[in-house]
Amino acid sequence: xxxxxxxxxxxxxxxxxxxxxxxxxxxxxxxxxxxxxxxxxxxxxxxxxxxxxxxxxxxxxxxxxxxxxxxxxxxxxxxxxxxxxxxxxxxxxxxxxxxxxxxxxxxxxxxxxxxxxxxxxxxxxxxxxxxxxxxxxxxxxxxxxxxxxxxxxxxxxxxxxxxxxxxxxxxxxxxxxxxxxxxxxxxxxxxxxxxxxxxxxxxxxxxxxxxxxxxxxxxxxxxxxxxxxxxxxxxxxxxxxxxxxxxxxxxxxxxxxxxxxxxxxxxxxxxxxxxxxxxxxxxxxxxxxxxxxxxxxxxxxxxxxxxxxxxxxxxxxxxxxxxxxxxxxxxxxxxxxxxxxxxxxxxxxxxxxxxxxx
Numbered sequence: 001x002x003x004x005x006x007x008x009x010x011x012x013x014x015x016x017x018x019x020x021x022x023x024x025x026x027x028x029x030x031x032x033x034x035x036x037x038x039x040x041x042x043x044x045x046x047x048x049x050x051x052x053x054x055x056x057x058x059x060x061x062x063x064x065x066x067x068x069x070x071x072x073x074x075x076x077x078x079x080x081x082x083x084x085x086x087x088x089x090x091x092x093x094x095x096x097x098x099x100x101x102x103x104x105x106x107x108x109x110x111x112x113x114x115x116x117x118x119x120x121x122x123x124x125x126x127x128x129x130x131x132x133x134x135x136x137x138x139x140x141x142x143x144x145x146x147x148x149x150x151x152x153x154x155x156x157x158x159x160x161x162x163x164x165x166x167x168x169x170x171x172x173x174x175x176x177x178x179x180x181x182x183x184x185x186x187x188x189x190x191x192x193x194x195x196x197x198x199x200x201x202x203x204x205x206x207x208x209x210x211x212x213x214x215x216x217x218x219x220x221x222x223x224x225x226x227x228x229x230x231x232x233x234x235x236x237x238x239x240x241x242x243x244x245x246x247x248x249x250x251x252x253x254x255x256x257x258x259x260x261x262x263x264x265x266x267x268x269x270x271x272x273x274x275x276x277x278x279x280x281x282x283x284x285x286x287x288x289x290x291x292x293x294x295x296x297x298x299x300x301x302x303x304x305x306x307x308x309x310x311x312x313x314x315x316x317x318x319x320x321x322x323x324x325x326x327x328x329x330x331x332x333x334x335x336x337x338x339x340x341x342x343x344x345x346x347x348x349x350x351x352x353x354x355x356x357x358x
Contacts, residue, residue: 039233046074165209
């Protein structure tokens with residue numbers, strides 16, 4: 001099938017660009033000794049995860065227990081939930097999942113440690129637990145230094161738990177536009193992590209993992225000598241928001257929403273069949289790929305409004321690629337990736353963890 005025959009809206013993956021991105025990340029990390037633990041909250045697919053692992057990734061990150069289950073059932077054997085998991089049922093699910101995969105999770109409160117300990121004891125497993133430290137995100141995470149060390153000691157003292165290391169992700173830094181300001185923000189995260197690792201060492205605790213980083217900053221963490229794992233996810237696909245960074249990440253745009261022009265009745269306007277339900281606009285409107293005279297200026301549930309700025313109005317029925325502003329929530333709107341190479345459909349991959357929120 002030719003790309004122009006795909007029914008729309010559709011989530012299209014340019015396979016050449018996608019594979020080039022996977023190769024570029026592997027090549028960038030190889031000389032640093034830092035490992036990739038790619039973030040599956042972006043792709044939600046064991047198929048993609050296996051391709052990343054084939055290029056050297058040590059495993060995958062997820063944000064939700066359901067994502068961890070789908071990846072493990074799909075053959076991914078090392079999964080870290082880079083999030084706090086609260087609730088006896090969710091913890092029981094994770095403990096059960098540890099029977100088929102190595103599973104870890106994060107804490108920032110001693111009460112969470114107690115709950116995980118109880119679940120692990122009930123399930124007859126030892127669970128790997130990381131301490132999340134706040135390195136500037138201002139979201140979750142205990143303070144670096146002594147508060148983090150105290151939690152690590154509590155984990156290490158438990159016969160049901162294993163201290164896995166530190167989770168030190170600075171998400172806000174990923175989209176700081178200025179490279180100088182971005183580097184300064186990550187410099188603070190690196191310093192906080194380094195101090196905490198040293199204080200752990202002084203207390204006799206090894207820190208196997210220091211994980212974090214994202215597509216916008218991974219070079220800094222990888223070169224730090226502190227971080228051991230890079231948790232980038234968007235690099236595989238890219239989006240319009242990352243492209244707005246000065247010194248944008250060195251990856252190609254691989255993910256698109258294919259849409260159809262469904263109306264040209266209004267002068268200077270064209271309407272697409274891709275609105276809120278087809279593409280995320282939380283990080284700005286999508287861009288029309290390779291058509292600079294067309295601007296996506298508004299969305300409703302099932303309609304996307306284009307402004308025609310150079311007089312070259314698209315034709316009724318014409319297929320246009322949109323570059324999402326934010327790839328992660330856009331992926332979660334679809335059941336399938338339509339893999340395209342040189343204009344032809346080559347494969348369909350299920351977005352297996354779509355909607356996996358629990």
